Amino acid sequence: MSSKNLLESILSALSNEVRAEVLKLISMEGPLSFTAIMEKLEMNPKSDAGKFGYHLRMLNDAELIKSDESSGKYYLTLLGQDVANFIYGVEDAVRRKKGDMLVRTSSLTIESFERKKIVDALMREASVPRKLAESISKEAEDRLKKLQVRYLTAALIREFINSILLEKGLEEYRHALTRLGQPVYDVTTTIKNTAFRDFPSPEKVHMLAGDAVLEEYMLLKVLPRTIADAHLCGAIHLNNANYWALRPADIQHDLRPFLDGALSADGTGLSLPTHSCPKSFTGALYTLNSLLRSTSTLVSNSQSVGFFNIFLAPFIKDLDDATVKSNLRDFLYNLNSCVNIGGNIGIAINAELEIPRFLESVKAVGPNGKSDQYSDYYDESLRLLRLFLDVMREPDGSSKPLINPAIFLKVRKKSLVTDKASDCFESAYKLAEAWGSVYFVNQMLPWQQSNVFYNANLSRIDSEWKDWESGTMRVGSMDNVTLNLPRIAYEANGDDDRLIERLRELLELAREALSIKKQILEERVHIDRLLPLYKEEFEGNNYFRLSDSPGIISYVGLPEAVKYHTGFDLSDSDEALKLSTLIIDTMDGYTRQMLPSTRLLTSSITFEPSAQRLTQLDVASGYLKSKDSQAYTEHSNLPLTTAIPLRKRLHIEEFFQQKTRGGHLFDLRLEEPFPTYEVLSNNTRRILETAAIGLFTFTRDYSYCSRCRNIIYGFHEKCPKCGYDGNRIMLYTKTYGKIKPSKTWSTNDRQFALNTQRFTL
Ligand SMILES: [Zn+2]
Missing domain, CATH: 3.20.70.20 (Anaerobic Ribonucleotide-triphosphate Reductase Large Chain)
Structure with a gap:
């Protein structure tokens, strides 16, 4: 069709109100079938069908709509969408001419101004008495008409009402009608500056914008x-x-109900694949990983797993060391990628060097269901812990450390006086020397009670509340x-x-x-x-x-x-x-x-x-x-x-x-040259035996050059190996007790990292 002919057929297609309505309807609701359009336009499917078919043909001939052969539905062509927009514009102009006010509402539609909506909102949101609501809405309407605002939005009307309420001294009502949100400028600033925060992403912008609303909501609505x-x-x-x-801020998980199939990692069992009762070590680790992943949105700071090496010990009984290590490596890589996606949710592993007395005769959950008791798995629990610490010490494929999880190693009396756990201790000291990711828990101090757990945000809970189970498992700050x-x-x-x-x-x-x-x-x-x-x-x-x-x-x-x-x-x-x-x-x-x-x-x-x-x-x-x-x-x-x-x-x-x-940490930030693991061992024992320190850790500073994939101890701005001095050098240390790479440091973290005192042992 020539463009002149097409223009003519478009104009004649528009010359009828039903056809204009059809275009608007499809542009608002998307593709619709013949009968659906008739229904929505309240036409009679029997008597009007012939006439209606004629209207559709005209729209089709003018290339404004097309029908989709497989679904039989009609949709707008690009030209059709343009023409629909044109109709809206004409309608707007007509309404303006008549003196009607048009409002862009929060549900992204355009409606005529209706005073009654203001009355309803005042009564519903702030319990304003009807008579008062009527008079305020009338005043608002008068003033708005005088102003002749061209782009009237629901938000603007609300600001208007709020200022009328303020003028009349009705501050309490105004309070209830407040709109939460951010100035346009702030949102733009967030988009422009998110790159300088932890884990920049479009999702992070979304989170920060949401934070602003919910923080205001808390201060305005939730708290007195x-x-x-x-x-x-x-x-x-x-x-x-x-x-x-x-x-809540954090949670202390109990793995057992997930290992014996009593609970699903996501709660309902509808969102994630599940093993129900895992029959293997890999299955058990998968279960733990999906638990941590799904709970990462349900806490603000951190999650902790109690008795990690005891509850998983039954699953490694028939496996050799190499297999266990390979499974643990997969688990840790998955865990670290999950943590990095989720943002800042830290993970803590509370590990034991012996089976605590209260757990000894508790039935163990293993690959064959509930059998034996945990005291039967003492050797496995130590073997698992040692292999876990060794895998944690291995750098990843590009030579940098795995910084999650934080490991809280609980030292009870028996482990210090027998030799059984000495291999585990040695692995722990070597890990502390390499990356600093071990926290030593002195479980022998009387005020630590029979059980204590620390979380990755360094909160602490113990069994003084009720008993070891109610006090420390499935609770959180x-x-x-x-x-x-x-x-x-x-x-x-x-x-x-x-x-x-x-x-x-x-x-x-x-x-x-x-x-x-x-x-x-x-x-x-x-x-x-x-x-x-x-x-x-x-x-x-x-x-x-x-x-x-x-x-x-x-x-x-x-x-x-x-x-x-x-x-x-x-x-x-x-x-x-x-x-x-x-x-x-x-x-x-x-x-x-x-x-x-x-x-x-x-x-x-x-x-x-x-x-x-x-x-x-x-x-x-x-x-x-x-x-x-x-x-x-x-x-x-x-x-x-x-x-x-x-x-x-x-x-x-x-x-x-x-x-x-509720939480504490003694952070021993040490100077380079860093003591050997033997020196760390002697000092750890001395602190455990002579000082009443419940939680302490050794912190080492190191730098990583991602150009030549090299770790250099201490802070270096320039790589001594390849000479690179750009922004691909990352510094690592503990700031506020947690290991963080410099790309995620806030201003506070940076000051903490660079200015706090370091010791020599
Ligand atoms: Zn380098």
Whole structure:
């Protein structure tokens, strides 16, 4: 057809209202069948069919629609879509001419302005009485008409209503009608700057935009004003604010129900392939991997696997060492790729050097179901642990380390006095020497109770709560509220009583915030069904034991607070030490008072670096003079940037660790040349035998050149082997207790990595 003829047939096709409606209908709803179009246009399928067929033929002849032969449905051609858009434009112009206002709504359609919708929204969202809602909506309509806004959106109408509410002093209603979201500029900035954060990806942009909404939602809707304000002004810091209203911070898994087929890794069993009861070691490791993968969206920080080498020991009984190692290697590669995809969810493995007494006679889950008991697998558990540590020490194919999982090696009495575990110890020291991924847990200290688990975010739980199972398995920290201790000291202005009084007030706020979080999680699990695995029933309880899960109250700036209050340094003054003891005793005492109804734990660990933010807010509030004040001490009770002898640090941290039952770490960052594993061995034993340190680790700095695939110990900007000095050199160290490569360092991480004190043994 010539273009002139085509234009004529298009114009004649448009000269009828039914045909115009057909075009609009298909453009809105997608391809439709003959009868579906008739139904939607409310035509009679019998009497109107002939006439309707004629209309479709005309549209078809004008090349505006085509029918799909296989489905029989009609769809728009590209030309047809253009013409449909043209019709919308004409309709808009007509409406504008008539004085109607058009609104772009949040569901991406265009509607005529209807005042009634404002009345409904005011009543539904903010419970505004009808009469008031009517008068506000009328006022809004009048004002909008006068303004003659060309591009009227639902968001703009809402802003308009909100300002009317404010003018009338109806602030509470305005509060309920607030729209959460980000300015356009901020979203653009997020897109442009995400490359400089951990694991940049389009998904990360999406996450950050969502974070902004949900963090505001928490502060506006979930928490009472007093708590939200305390967070905003920097008296406290709510960790994981973006997910506060959605999920707990971490979880301690129990592998057994997944190994014996009682539970599926994804909860419902509908989303992931499952072995039910794995019959082999590879099957068991697959089950663990899919559990970690599916739970990675159900926690904010980390997941931990308890008794890893004991619960998996029955599966390696008939396998030789080479096979076990090869299976473990596959497992670790899968695990690390899963962790990197999921973002920042850390994985912790809690491993045992002996079978704890309470597990000895517990029935073991193995490839043939439940049989024997765990004490029958002592040798296998040690063999598995040794092979696991050895595989962890091997670099990957391009010579860099596997940084996940973090391994928490629990040392009980028997393993130290017999020789049975000496191979495992040796492998652990070699791993500590190579990459630093081992954390030593002193399980012999009385305050560690019969069982203790640490997680990858360094939270800690023990069996003082009920028993080893209810206290430490299938529970997790709900979240962490950090107290700004220096702020308390500034406010007390030298008065001891005021200091403690203010501390108690903030503890009370933290408790309230955590108890609200518990109620919310209850709702998310049971009513909103957002965390399917947690709801699954197992042995008369839900998989995630929410009522046994602790809330964490942590702190930053202990040395700074004490220095301000007493004028002395914590490391060399009895008076300063006495005050810091009083502060931590008050915190620990407060959490103990809540027993047995509420499980709260004091911790020296924050789940996200918070000191920088709190320091800046103290500057902004005028408590601190200098704009470039150094951030408060975090993750430690003594300043990390000033040189204090190791012996002294150990002695002081000893006291604080037993009072911080929700989390702590003594991080021995060591200078190069790094001690040999034999020296690490001697020092580990000495610390275990003579100091009351529950958790410690050795940290080594190293650099990796991805051009020549070379590891160089210490921090190097230039590769000594190939001379390369660009951005493919990556630095590794522990920042805030976790191994992180420099490409994922935040500003806080960088400062921590470069400025904190290193020791020599
Ligand atoms: Zn190189």
